[in-house]
Amino acid sequence: MSVNEVVSFRIPKELKKRMKEMNINWSEEIRSFIEEKVREHRRKMKLKEINEMLRNVRTQKGRAVRYVREDRDSN
Numbered sequence: 001m002s003v004n005e006v007v008s009f010r011i012p013k014e015l016k017k018r019m020k021e022m023n024i025n026w027s028e029e030i031r032s033f034i035e036e037k038v039r040e041h042r043r044k045m046k047l048k049e050i051n052e053m054l055r056n057v058r059t060q061k062g063r064a065v066r067y068v069r070e071d072r073d074s075n
Contacts, residue, residue: 011019019026
C-alpha cells in the first residue's frame, strides 16, 4: 500500500476558474506530468554521471582502429 503526500501550490484565480470549466481530472494530469518530469530529470542525471565516468576512461591510441580492422578482416 502506497502512502500519498499532499503537495499544494498557488495559481491565478482566473486560471482556476478556467480549469473548473473543463472536465479534466487535474490531479491525475498533474501527477502524470510530475512523474514524467522526475523520470526525465533522472535520465539526464544518469547520462551526466555516465558521461563523467567515460570522460575519465583512458584509451590507448589506435585501439579502436585496430578493433575495427580486426573485425573487418575476420569476415
